[in-house]
Amino acid sequence: MRDISTNSLNSAQRARPSLPRLPVPDLRQTLDRYLASLEPLLLEDERLGKASYESSYAFRVQKARAFERGIGKVLQDRLLALDRASLHNWLDDNFWMDKAYLEWRAPLLINSNWWLAFHDDDLLPESAKTGESSDSRAGITLWQIRRAAWLIHRVLDYKGQLDTGELHSETTRTGIWLRQSISKMFNIARIPTPLCDIISPSPPADCPDARKLLLTLHNWFYAIPVYHPPNSPNDIPKLMEPREIESQIRAVVLDVEQRLANGDTATPVGVLSADDRDRWAANQQHLLSIHPTNRKSYQKMLSSVMGLSLDHMTHTIPPGPRTSYSPEGISQEVLDAHLHTIRAHALNVANRFYDKPFTLIVDSSTRAGATGEHAPCDALVPSIVAEYGIVEGVDESAFSATWDEREPGGWERLDWVADEKIQKECVEAHARAVKIIEDSDDSVLWFGGYGTDWIKGIAKLAPDAYIQMVLQLAWYKTRGEFTATYETVLTRMFKHGRTETLRTVTRDSRAWVLAMMDPQCAQETRYKALQRAIQTHTRLTREAATGRGIDRHLLGLRLMMRPHEGEESPLFNDELFERSQQWKLSTSGLSAGHLFRGTGFGAVYDDGYGINYLAAPSMIKFGIESKFSSPLTSTEKFKQTIVECLYEMRFLCSLMEAINSYPVTSHL
Known part of the structure; x- marks a missing residue:
């Protein structure tokens, strides 16, 4: 009887699913994705009369390749060794809670x-x-x-x-x-x-x-x-x-x-x-x-x-x-x-x-x-x-x-x-x-014009990516520039997984926003740009959720450095490295939010916004926080701009849906 119950127990244990370990991403892939995330910022610098995009991008590629061949390989090996010595995963077991929360003195x-x-x-x-x-x-x-x-x-x-x-x-x-x-x-x-x-x-x-x-x-x-x-x-x-x-x-x-x-x-x-x-x-x-x-x-x-x-x-x-x-x-x-x-x-x-x-x-x-x-x-x-x-x-x-x-x-x-x-x-x-x-300019916006049912059914687009594009357009309309944007992506499929950063600003999202701001741009061009931006965002979401994001990996590599031994890296000392992580637009989607009147969290930067959104079938709720002390932000103005952008995007998608569904007649 003991053998039978032991065998049954072992079978039950074998049948019980287990969560995989959070991977240490491949170094080259992380560096390539990091370089891609810099492209919209470098293009903006060029537009504003700073260094040319080509030369600036080539300079960062040089830094990344030197890092990969040199100190980066050493840091990657240390991170892999740390992962092998960690009970659950390299990130949560060792430094995530400290670096993300507990070291904050605010x-x-x-x-x-x-x-x-x-x-x-x-x-x-x-x-x-x-x-x-x-x-x-x-x-x-x-x-x-x-x-x-x-x-x-x-x-x-x-x-x-x-x-x-x-x-x-x-x-x-x-x-x-x-x-x-x-x-x-x-x-x-x-x-x-x-x-x-x-x-x-x-x-x-x-x-x-x-x-x-x-x-x-x-x-x-x-x-x-x-x-x-x-x-x-x-x-x-x-x-x-x-x-x-x-x-x-x-x-x-x-x-x-x-x-x-x-x-x-x-x-x-x-x-x-x-x-x-x-x-x-x-x-x-x-x-x-x-x-x-x-x-x-x-x-x-x-x-x-x-x-x-x-x-x-x-x-x-x-x-x-x-x-x-x-x-x-x-x-x-x-x-x-x-x-x-x-x-x-x-x-x-x-x-x-x-x-x-x-x-x-x-x-x-x-x-x-x-x-x-x-x-x-x-x-x-x-x-x-x-x-x-x-x-x-x-x-x-x-x-x-x-x-x-x-x-x-x-x-x-x-x-x-x-x-x-x-x-x-x-x-x-x-x-x-x-x-x-x-100083907290905190409000909730209930938008009832449409919700995820329309976005998925009529626009045929991914709702989360669509809402992120709304926020990109609203930011640009109110600020006339782009900023690094943080979106939370859960890594819940991994053992003791927490979150990864999705860098919302991409070359494609930038191109779409500029197309919307160009009065001479054709609607079809705008729509195709929106489709590309959403496809890119969806891919980045999938990568982040499956342990192939870049920001947690870059954090781990930085923490593997030994400054007391004179170790340093031009990659991490680059001002653009820091600027690409200044999340003046900090965002997170939560749930459909049927039972919540509103949600909120604070802006990370005094001249930015903290935005949580609840996307339901026929409504989208936004909890928005900024600072009264900043002349560059206004929660009320941002709410109004979000509504304006939501209606503009509905018009664009509805127009293209109507054009694409209009029957083509043959003239004999």
Whole structure:
């Protein structure tokens, strides 16, 4: 019997799919693709009266070939050796998280954290969406608590079903990727340390703090249980029912109400996590040194399964010169106010802990969303979890008809002992955070003129590439030049794969944009140029997704250099090498976004844009962020230009479709 079960187990293990390792790309292919990516920039330099394209390109080819024959071969061999010594892959195991995220010293607020605004829950009473309630306690309403409890239960239920294999088991590659990725969202946090942050280790499975949620309210932190304690060490903790989670949240609300009545105010430690990372590191160390209570509270925050922030107000913005394209009758002010609530605004900025990878946010009118620290996993991952959380609206029958006045056990205050220095740092950190927020020109565009159905069915073009061409044309119309453009491509087909860069600006995309800007250019010429640009973009997408991109490889090669031994390369010292990676247009597509009102992330450069788009069958939503302080950018103007470009491209494709489908008659 033992032999049979062992053989069966071995068969099951052999049948289980495994993800391949991320390859180290071929050096010559990477250099050739890198040179191709420089062509549009060199052509632009020539157009602007700088060096000729031919001479500049020949100069870069010379650099690339010298690199390939010399130091490049040495670096490639080192990278291959590193890959052989790596458990999962050469990139993620060794330096991706540090270089892409943890070494950044800029505040996470807007600069790094992503945000998602959820659609309203249609199952909630309309009266709940006003933010006014006779049962409001400490500014927190009954249905606000219930929506929060429901979302928490849904999200953690999804996590549990993944953990047990009930959903997306590891018999599929999708299941492997989802379980690996989503496991990084929970029970950890980013820890500030000088020069380079770290990610906290996951707590042991039997750690009581791992069964609790971090709740923030009126800038106070609490830990509330969301799982029942296991009956034995080998048992899996049972997730609490929505009504039990509701009871825990309500207990905290009542405690906060009493604290406010007593005239207490929180030490807003959360706003310190919105500060410059080195400054937060110094303040965190000082805070932990003041009193053992602080170290205990901080450790519980790190170990907590996820975050929940309850805002006691509904943020509004006054009517202004905003152009609304919402086809569902929702005003632009409402859309943007909701988006700003999740991103953060001056009144709720301290009611967060920005170092957690996933935090749900619900305000007093039941508007909800999520935000998170970006390092552990890419934004698509929490968006998948969030969609599961909101696809089913609040079931009123899951809650008790009347409040249970008995005090639930298990919740605890996470208080802080603060000295004068910390109090002063909180005030100053808040002022710096508000300055960042007030400079953030953040809005959502709902374009309902058409969507992916029309792009695929009538235009017969790839939707993602089509949208990228929209953004290229809009940028050029507003700036009169081209810029390096970043598009995220997932490498999810590989073990512990993360992302690769797709360099959207190509020789073909440039030619198409210039054709659109030339009033003398024939429509057929424009259309053929668009087709070529989209074909090129689709090919680059395929290459990036299959481990044949260039930017991660070039990063790996640079990191294999030993400057302390005098190693250097003219290839990496070239100003064009740096310019080709100045992503003033940073873009990412997410999903159809049926359940999201808007999304967002910050611009990488102060004179650029951060753009996330959701492409649905009949609508495209754009979340756009730029800086008010830059005279070169305007989110409102860019929105209007995107709409203009979308209609121009529809006219072009529709015209060519009509011409090509018109019957040809024979004249005898």
